[in-house]
Amino acid sequence: MQNPPKCARLELVNAQRVAQEPRIGRPGGAGPEQFAAWVARVDSSLRAHVGEFVAARCAEELGVAGFDEPRRVVLDFVSGGKYLRPTFMYLGYLCGAEESDAALRASASLELLHAFALLQDDVMDESGTRRGLPSAHVRLAGRHSARGASGSSARFGESAAVLVGDLCLVWAERMLRESGIDAAAAARVWPRYDAMRAELAVGQLADLLNDAMRAPALEDVLDIARRKSGNYTVRRPLELGAAMAGCPPQVLEALGEYGACVGEAFQLRDDLLGLFGDPATTGKPVGADLRERKATTIVALTELLAGPAGRARLHELWSRGDFGDEAVRAALTVIIDSGAPQHAEQMITDRLQRAKSILERSGLDPAAVAALQKMAWSCTRREH
Numbered sequence: 001m002q003n004p005p006k007c008a009r010l011e012l013v014n015a016q017r018v019a020q021e022p023r024i025g026r027p028g029g030a031g032p033e034q035f036a037a038w039v040a041r042v043d044s045s046l047r048a049h050v051g052e053f054v055a056a057r058c059a060e061e062l063g064v065a066g067f068d069e070p071r072r073v074v075l076d077f078v079s080g081g082k083y084l085r086p087t088f089m090y091l092g093y094l095c096g097a098e099e100s101d102a103a104l105r106a107s108a109s110l111e112l113l114h115a116f117a118l119l120q121d122d123v124m125d126e127s128g129t130r131r132g133l134p135s136a137h138v139r140l141a142g143r144h145s146a147r148g149a150s151g152s153s154a155r156f157g158e159s160a161a162v163l164v165g166d167l168c169l170v171w172a173e174r175m176l177r178e179s180g181i182d183a184a185a186a187a188r189v190w191p192r193y194d195a196m197r198a199e200l201a202v203g204q205l206a207d208l209l210n211d212a213m214r215a216p217a218l219e220d221v222l223d224i225a226r227r228k229s230g231n232y233t234v235r236r237p238l239e240l241g242a243a244m245a246g247c248p249p250q251v252l253e254a255l256g257e258y259g260a261c262v263g264e265a266f267q268l269r270d271d272l273l274g275l276f277g278d279p280a281t282t283g284k285p286v287g288a289d290l291r292e293r294k295a296t297t298i299v300a301l302t303e304l305l306a307g308p309a310g311r312a313r314l315h316e317l318w319s320r321g322d323f324g325d326e327a328v329r330a331a332l333t334v335i336i337d338s339g340a341p342q343h344a345e346q347m348i349t350d351r352l353q354r355a356k357s358i359l360e361r362s363g364l365d366p367a368a369v370a371a372l373q374k375m376a377w378s379c380t381r382r383e384h
Contacts, residue, residue, distance in 0.1 A: 024104075026094060027371035035374045039087065042104075046086045049108040050078050053175050061167070069143040070164050073136045077115045077168075080131050084379055085110040085237045088259075091375065092241025095251055095368045102180030103244060106189070109179065110237055112172035117200060117232075119165035123158045124208060125292055129284055137161035181244060188243040196236040203227030210295045218300040222264065225297060229270065230263025234379070254362035258372060261355035265348045265380040271296040272344055275332065287328035293318060298340050306338035352376055 024041045054074060062071040089107035097103070121127075122135040129135055134142070141157025149156070176193070177186070206224045210216055238255040247255075274289035275298055289296050303311060317323070317331050335341065355376050359369045 024099060026099065027091070027367060027374075032374065035371065038371075039378075042087055042090060043083050045104055046083045046090075046108040046111065047079065049105045050111050050175075051075075053105075053108075054078050054112070054171065057167075057171050057174075069140060070160060073139055073161075073164055074115070074168065076133075077119065077136065078111055080133075081111055081114060083108075083111055085114055085233055088234055088375065089237035089241040089244075091368070091371055092238035092243075092247075092255055093245045094371075095242050095255065095364055096245035096247035100181075103241070106176050106179035106181050106244060107237075107241060109172050109175035110240075112168045112175060113197070116165045116168040116172065117204075119161050119168065121204070123161050123165075124204070125294075127284075127292075135161075136164060140164075185244045185246070188246065189240055192236070192240050192243055196232060196240070199227050199236070200232050203229070203232075216295050216300060216303075218297065218304055221295055221297050221300040222267075225267040225271075226260070226263060230267045231260070232263075233266055234263040235259025251362070251364065254358055254364065258355045258358045258362070258376075261351040261358065262376045262380065265351040265355075265376070268297055268344050268348050268351075269380045271298045272341060274298075275335065276341065287332055290328050290331050291323050293323060298335060298344055301340035301343050302335045302338045305340055305343060306334060310334045310338055348380055352380060 024045055025038060027035055027038045058071040058074060062074070086107040086109075089110055090104055093100070093103045093107065118130065119136050122130055123137050127135050128138055137154075137157040137160070139157070140160040141153040144151075144156040144160075145153040173193075176189070181189070203224055203226075207228050210221065210224055235256055236259070238259045239252055242252050242255050271289065274284070274294070274296060275287055277284070277286070279285050285291070289299075299314075302314060306314065314331060314334050317327050317334075320327055356373060359372055362369070364372075
């Protein structure tokens with residue numbers, strides 16, 4: 001008897017895994033504790049899928065080459081994320097289909113895409129820490145220095161981190177391709193997946209060109225934030241999941257509108273945390289975005305709301321060669337006095353209210369509406 005073709009064997013293995021693994025269940029319209037338990041189950045399953053996939057890839061592609069530190073960097077990186085994007089993608093899928101382990105694996109692949117983005121973002125921003133630990137390029141530079149290798153350790157660390165990020169990008173696509181979703185679902189996903197990756201790259205490029213010294217307009221900064229972070233965190237994952245499930249156009253439209261609102265609120269919260277977040281939970285010092293002279297939404301709001309004296313003071317601070325602790329404290333004073341943080345909080349509230357209204361008239365299943373409302377609150381009221 002001949003062995004079945006490879007694709008048939010893969011489908012059989014996936015079917016066996018689905019039968020063996022415990023069901024996560026649907027989020028339902030239950031209270032906060034029940035929803036938190038559901039999110040925890042999804043999170044655990046997503047991490048297990050990514051961990052299994054990355055361990056296999058590291059062993060096969062990094063381990064055989066003897067690259068131990070890059071292997072540990074990848075494993076540490078994918079274990080430390082919040083898995084927000086995969087969770088949104090799976091929620092988008094549940095808006096039009098029943099539970100599926102293949103859909104969970106496909107959704108989990110977004111965490112590898114996120115790892116790629118963060119690894120390269122830290123190099124571009126020269127960030128020394130990520131999640132309270134040394135950034136990947138710093139770790140890799142330290143390994144190079146400890147070995148007494150020739151050449152610049154800093155340059156090696158940056159180059160190696162970019163290449164490790166490239167591996168994560170390749171693995172993200174492979175994990176999605178090998179997730180077990182059927183051909184029709186995959187055909188609906190790929191065009192949106194490609195568009196999301198291009199949007200992310202263009203947004204990152206725009207962010208590199210964005211300079212606080214040039215006092216960009218708020219709408220320009222928000223546009224960059226949407227493309228670089230907001231859309232890629234909420235809207236696009238939801239649309240990917242809904243497309244994978246074969247949801248009708250009106251569902252995709254409602255999820256897209258909801259995702260755009262929540263994505264903007266997410267970015268506004270992220271920018272507030274970049275200035276005022278607790279270092280113990282954000283993993284970065286107070287005023288981290290100021291030290292990097294990032295033209296964030298809060299900086300743009302300050303430019304809009306501060307009086308002439310406040311704007312002049314801010315511009316004088318930007319022009320300094322060394323943006324140390326004293327300059328950070330002075331800039332934060334200008335920002336607070338302008339009322340920008342309170343205005344940002346109101347913008348977050350407005351966008352969450354708009355997202356709620358979109359869901360209420362969307363015609364989505366009440367359980368999905370309840371889950372999306374809870375996710376919107378959770379990802380915009382976070383402390384880290």
